[in-house]
Amino acid sequence: MATLTVLATAFLFAEFLSGTMLRAESADRPNIVLILADDLGFSDLGCYGGEIQTPNLDALAENGLRFTQFYNTGRCWPTRGSMMTGYYAQQIRRDYLPGVPSGGGNRSLRPDWAVLLPEMLSHVGYRSYHTGKWHIDDTPTNCGFVKTSLNRTGRYFNPKTGPNGKPLRPLEFDEEFYLTSAMADDAITNLKEHAEQHPDQPFFQYLAFTAPHFPLHALPEDIAVYADTYTEGWESIRRERWQQMQAMGILDPESARHVSPVERDLGPPYHFPEAFEILGDGETNRPVAWNRLTDKQKSFQATKMAIHAAMVHRMDIAIGRVLDQVRAMGCWEDTIVMFLSDNGASAEIMVRGDGHDPAQPPGSALTYLCLGPGWSTTSNTPFRRHKTWTHEGGIATPFIVSWPNRIKDRGQFRRNPQHVIDVAATLLDLTGATHPDDAPSPPGSSFLADLEDDHSADERTLWWYHDGHRAIRRGRWKAVSPVGEPWELYDLSNDRIESVDLALPHADILAELVAAWEQQLQESIELATKDLSDEARGKKAQWTRQSAVMSKAQQDGRIKRTQVLPNGESFFVADRHAFLMKPDAPAKTKLGKPWVFYAPALSRYPDTHESWMHQQFLDAGIAVAGIDVGEAYGSPHSQPFFDALYDEMTSRGYSTKPALLGRSRGGLYVSRFAIERPERVAAIGGIYPVLDYTSYPGVERAAAVYGVSADELQQRQDELNPVKNLDVIAEAGIPVYVIHGTDDRVVPIERNSAVLESAYQSAGNESAITLERVDGQGHNFWEGFFRSQKLIDFLIAAAKGD
Known part of the structure; x- marks a missing residue:
């Protein structure tokens, strides 16, 4: 009995010491407030250049730090899963991987080792509270949170209920309730109760607002604050934000010298045509120029942005109240506060939930409005694209960190x-908490050192994959590929707005990044499936990236290529868009089926102006093909893709010596091919062709795709400028027929076609070239350019080998 008493006493003393040590250790650990906004754009906050009144977040930034290259996943549920675990969402089955069961919403799919932050923090003494949107599998209280509330979406106002507890029909709403404010109330209650009941333990409050996610619902008094703010239009507001961002120094001036060009043809990521019937004539699904909108559209759009601003405005007020509670508890100095958004601003337009009643005041409970691409472009200033895409506009987030006891470099x-x-890596680092012993090594890295001082970090690789959109960043280089589109490459050190695609001149870097992306994909698949049973793996065929409805909506929402291709087909060659217009009855030659190699084959070329001409080729049994190398401007780096198309065509039985046809900038393309491969050219035709890149587009625009500076491109013309190497074509005696206007100021004849004529004369082959000068015509759509029977007959004869 005495032995038992001694043992019990020793056990209780050990427990006492353990508890004392835990309290002593936890006293050195900061409290944590993690605040997540939903669909907030990079520039929406005042402290990131926006005009919306966000004094509480601005003060947080002024007394803390602002991160300028912080990324999310581009979508709500993957961001939440990643943030709470420290793994890529795909690794924990919270976003799509080929053949892997995964999904959004609340489906229980995470591996057992992928525990969430609150569970890990509980082992070092933290009590964790969740308020707001969840969108992770399982439930908060099963994942380490001791309390949870207000996990609701689709409504910001509370419907009144009847005796049965169900919403009244027709719906009536409680005027005293607004979701954003209620979330603040709940978080404040959590903090008060924690101070009263658990003062010796550090806390983790996760506050996940739904604002400013659609539907656009806001309090009338907040909407009134911004009633006249946005009537000047989205271009004006975007310009003002950019000017403010420059004045603040938000972005490295070398990385973003201007805002990204507006993609006028890019609308919502998913197209739901029925929504526009409900919303009426005021809605538009493209970011068209403001001055092209009707008065009704301008009013409708300005009101939408006013509601969006009001939602952010009220969220800031709610945040201020929560932070005041932390101060009232006397623990402000030792509380780390983090604020960010789950993705970029949304271009989506739809009607869901309680529907949209156009007779109700915009922003009220029975309306359902979305921001749309016009204002989303502004909210994501200065970046490209929107939520769901992996361009910077979809994945860049404002990120603010405050920690008075630790951050000394305030306001920087x-x-x-x-x-x-x-986020998880950093919070684990500063608290001493760890992942489970059986958890694989996470990809997240602690940025605790960044809180101490500004330093240069080692290059790291970051990876994205959502809705078929792909991206990878390594150091200053980023490769990105929208769903169904070729890879693009950007140097973010001088082009954060992703405006100049360097995929051609830096094909070696792109290849390395694409290989790294593929490797991460395979490693993620392996990690995400290693705990699955054979039965679960056997069902992989049923797992798809999207439902059939969403897949169609995304397909309908993609930018359409507007090339006019009579009897044509589109396909990919060397990961590039290519086309082939095929005659019903191909002519025959000794060298294979005849064809014309056309350029430029951009998204909108060839267009309707050339349809009659192309039909003449088809009627003569001659095919027409082209490959989209982007704005290559005759760069030698485009040649491998021209070779790839040539190889594809000859493998299909087409002639080994096609005729070339270059329209305008296409002259640079076909002249490059002829200079590099004169033995493969039957003839060259041209419609006001560019041959000199200094005349168009100019060395400043052309330099990047040539892979050199503008000064170097100017100095190396003898080597790089097609117009300086036309002697290769002339000495080969390749037949040429060019039609060019004498009044062309865009592509002056004297600096382009006339130089080609002179080269032939110097080579003694003047009989092989015909330059048809058209008096009084410029760079225009004069029908004679596109219905020149002489040019058409010349190309038909050359393609046939006649």
């Missing part, structure tokens, strides 16, 4: 690339 910026996978 941190410019190292970071990702939501780093």
